[in-house]
Amino acid sequence: MTASVSGSTTQQARDVAASGDAGAARAEFVSLFEPARGQMWLIAAGVTGNRSEADDVLQEAAIIAMRKFHEFTPGTNFNAWMAEVTRNTARNARRKRGRSDKLTRAVAAQGVRETQDAEATSAGHAGSVHAEKLLAAVAGLEETARTCLLLRVVGGLSYEAISRVVQVPEGTAMSHVFRSREALRKRLLDGMGREKSGTR
Amino acid sequence: MSTPEFPSSDLPGASLDAARSERIARYVDGMLSDVERVAFEAEMLRDGELAREVQAQREADVGLRMLFDPAQAAEVSLDEVAETPLGWWRRGWVRFAAAIVLLGLTWLIVEPFVWPNPLAVAYARERSENFKPYAVCTTPEEFQSWTRAALGEPLATTEVPADIELVGWDYAPEVAGYTSVLIAKIDDRRGGPPHDQHVLVMMDRADRARRVSHRLMGDLHVFEATIGEVRLTEVSPYEVPLVLPLLRKAGCEKSKAGG
Numbered sequence: 001m002t003a004s005v006s007g008s009t010t011q012q013a014r015d016v017a018a019s020g021d022a023g024a025a026r027a028e029f030v031s032l033f034e035p036a037r038g039q040m041w042l043i044a045a046g047v048t049g050n051r052s053e054a055d056d057v058l059q060e061a062a063i064i065a066m067r068k069f070h071e072f073t074p075g076t077n078f079n080a081w082m083a084e085v086t087r088n089t090a091r092n093a094r095r096k097r098g099r100s101d102k103l104t105r106a107v108a109a110q111g112v113r114e115t116q117d118a119e120a121t122s123a124g125h126a127g128s129v130h131a132e133k134l135l136a137a138v139a140g141l142e143e144t145a146r147t148c149l150l151l152r153v154v155g156g157l158s159y160e161a162i163s164r165v166v167q168v169p170e171g172t173a174m175s176h177v178f179r180s181r182e183a184l185r186k187r188l189l190d191g192m193g194r195e196k197s198g199t200r
Numbered sequence: 201m202s203t204p205e206f207p208s209s210d211l212p213g214a215s216l217d218a219a220r221s222e223r224i225a226r227y228v229d230g231m232l233s234d235v236e237r238v239a240f241e242a243e244m245l246r247d248g249e250l251a252r253e254v255q256a257q258r259e260a261d262v263g264l265r266m267l268f269d270p271a272q273a274a275e276v277s278l279d280e281v282a283e284t285p286l287g288w289w290r291r292g293w294v295r296f297a298a299a300i301v302l303l304g305l306t307w308l309i310v311e312p313f314v315w316p317n318p319l320a321v322a323y324a325r326e327r328s329e330n331f332k333p334y335a336v337c338t339t340p341e342e343f344q345s346w347t348r349a350a351l352g353e354p355l356a357t358t359e360v361p362a363d364i365e366l367v368g369w370d371y372a373p374e375v376a377g378y379t380s381v382l383i384a385k386i387d388d389r390r391g392g393p394p395h396d397q398h399v400l401v402m403m404d405r406a407d408r409a410r411r412v413s414h415r416l417m418g419d420l421h422v423f424e425a426t427i428g429e430v431r432l433t434e435v436s437p438y439e440v441p442l443v444l445p446l447l448r449k450a451g452c453e454k455s456k457a458g459g
Binding site for chain 1: 273274
């Protein structure tokens, strides 16, 4: 997982820090944000259910968090704090977009063909993992379940870490992951079944 | 790492499928113990459906990792924050200047109520003392001598009308410690029986004269004039200056008095 913040490296930011408090705060923020960037993107993707929107959300969340960085208590869990900012930003973005989670699921049930076709094609893995069906299944998950799933499967976070970041009990995080995986598995297996029956 | 038990009753609709899903997930994640793993793999050999599910799970996981790879996410730029100057209100000096201006405005509004106008106070004191002078000049020479000594400038008077009497001199410490006061009595015959009114003329050297507000004077009026190096302020119940026009620099015909 790469993590980069363009416009300034940590070293550059630290150089700036010498010129004043604002620079020091920025350098501190960058040093904490960079390692967390991947996780935050997954949270943004989990809440919005949309990869390209996650990019915009993370960008906005980073700027908001940078401006509110004085509210962060040093020594506490930065990832949990940043996750909250990201989640709120993502929810606001989703609200602005005017799509509720329910609508997302309804659209996903029909297959969000245009977007997902484009995303599946860009992933270049449509044939082997049924990317299109996978994206539809992911879009059909509830927000928290989707976030837990991505943090576990893609981010490789422990359930304890997911619990802290998503702010749900550890057992609930596990339930979300198991049930989400089951939903995805079934979607793929159903697809396989239809494909097999279609070829007969 | 501890692995909490799967809370099968945590979500609605949980069933035996949940336990199966948990085992598949644990197997795929490599979280089963060796004994559990061997048993699970043996079960897969017997149960083709289970093996299919495990395979589907692996494909789903791989697909998720490819589709939601954070490494492919757009870069995050914090430049906007870095280049955004502090909001004008957040600049300390702007706040400081605003506070000073606010205090100044507040002072202008509040000050007259906190400290009464010293001219009005001086007039009230003279009235309470029945406008009794501290010194009286009986000749024009004495008048010039007094003003020269007190103000550094000899003053004289033009012909004083019959209804005006220059009573004498006093001091007005309310205005300044060195302010001289010329007390004049007006024989007012307008609109009824004759009665006396008093007019005060505060005098100071122009270079040390204190500027005094004209506000909150009640029924009194304030007129100012400068004669030579002397600053004069007439405090009067009348709407026009009565005494200032009578004063002039000694040796001159007229003063430049004005209201």
